[in-house]
Amino acid sequence: MGLGNRGIGKGKGKGKLTLLIFCMSVAVLLLAGFRSGADQPTAxxxxxxxxxxxxxxxxxxxxxxxxxxxxxVTAAGSPLRxxxxxxxxxxxxxxxxxxxxxxxxxxxxxxxxxxxxxxxxxxxxxxxxxxxxxxxxxxxxxxxxxxxxxxxxxxxxxxxxxxxxxxxxxxxxxxxxxxxxxxxxxxxLQGTAKAQSGPDTALFSIEQSIQEQLPGMNPAESYEDDTTYSRSYSVPDLERVVSSGNHLIALQLAVHKDGNNNTNRVTLGLPLITIEY
Structure with a gap:
């Protein structure tokens, strides 16, 4: 499944974004734990x-x-937190x-x-x-x-x-x-997005921008509300992954429209975003 189709993996979410993502990240990280290629049994x-x-x-x-x-994917001069x-x-x-x-x-x-x-x-x-x-x-x-x-x-x-x-x-x-x-x-990592269209369009643009650096990135799970779009991905070349359902997640991207200054904030997480976005 490629990234050319903007409809891939979209789903409706309810409730407060921060609570949802915080609970998901903490539960996955602390209960399921991380897996990586280095964790496999060796001699x-x-x-x-x-x-x-x-x-x-x-x-x-x-x-x-x-x-x-x-x-x-961030605007020139944007601080990279x-x-x-x-x-x-x-x-x-x-x-x-x-x-x-x-x-x-x-x-x-x-x-x-x-x-x-x-x-x-x-x-x-x-x-x-x-x-x-x-x-x-x-x-x-x-x-x-x-x-x-x-x-x-x-x-x-x-x-x-x-x-x-x-x-x-x-x-x-x-x-x-x-x-x-x-x-x-x-x-x-978080900064002001270079793409300043709607969050859904901006996320698609970001995906296209980093595909070359992350070949084979494939959407696995998604979240959206009125001001935010987020997707998580499997990425063959990234060793650090976390289990979520039937997926091994290596990367999460999110774009949030900041109502205070009407700009898009982009957040990248390896393997998941564990801060408020």
């Missing part, structure tokens, strides 16, 4: 350092793709994860940890700035007596001006591996 189990290297190498390629595709999240589970009791969270926050160069109880779970948060354009934050939440979930977010408001962003993103993943966490990443 031996790679060492933690090898696994970290694989994850970082894959991230490097994906950030380059996001940057290239983002510049292709990028949000990169590493997330994974940590095994250990409350004392163990408290010590590990303190150490990880310190290694990431974050400020003082704020401890609190949220929804009956002990949580720890910390954040700090990487440069004038970027920031990093850590969220560590206890799931049970011997496990917790960790999310480290590296974000920049303008990727093209954030000199330290990629190094900080790579280091965050490596440090999580070293802390005994096997994290997976997801990345979302």
């Amino acid at each position: 031996g189990v790679p060492a933690a350092t090898d696994t970290a290297s694989l994850g970082v190498a894959e991230l490097q390629k994906s950030l380059a793709l996001l940057s290239s595709a983002g510049q292709e 990028l949000v990169l999240k590493w997330q994974g589970e940590y095994s250990g009791d409350s004392d163990s994860f408290k010590n590990a969270s303190d150490m990880l926050a310190e290694q990431l160069g974050l400020g003082k940890i704020e401890a609190r109880e949220e929804d009956g779970h002990a949580t720890y948060r910390a954040s700090g700035s990487q440069d004038a354009y970027s920031k990093i934050s850590m969220f560590w939440s206890q799931l049970g007596s011997d496990s917790s979930y960790v999310i480290v977010t590296v974000e920049t408001r303008d990727l093209l001006k954030a000199d330290t962003f990629q190094a900080a993103a790579e280091e965050a993943g490596t440090l999580m591996f070293s802390a005994g966490i096997t994290p997976e990443w997801n990345a979302s």
Whole structure:
């Protein structure tokens, strides 16, 4: 199934966009989990350092793709906001994860940890700035007596001006591996769309613009309302995928008409968009 037909995969959605996409993304990411070619059984189990290297190498390629595709579909001079999240589970009791969270926050160069109880779970948060354009934050939440979930977010408001962003993103993943966490990443890039027609027409234009960089991209699922069009795709050359129904999703695109300034905002997500668009 190609991208030449604009009617492919359209479906009606109801309810608030943010709630729908947030719930879908979180449920898929946390419950179904990520799959990639590197996750398939092999003759031996790679060492933690090898696994970290694989994850970082894959991230490097994906950030380059996001940057290239983002510049292709956004207006000249549009800031490219990028949000990169590493997330994974940590095994250990409350004392163990408290010590590990303190150490990880310190290694990431974050400020003082704020401890609190949220929804009956002990949580720890910390954040700090990487440069004038970027920031990093850590969220560590206890799931049970011997496990917790960790999310480290590296974000920049303008990727093209954030000199330290990629190094900080790579280091965050490596440090999580070293802390005994096997994290997976997801990345979302956002900017003002070059195509400023209706959201549906703009999304079609964006699809055509990036087909050459993502050969074989095939629509799998879609969402639309009065101001937003979004589609997710399978892409043969992308290793990071997430299971959704019968599909393995590698990319999500969305165009939203901003009522405040009447411009289209485009968001690209690998493998899914996990921020509000």
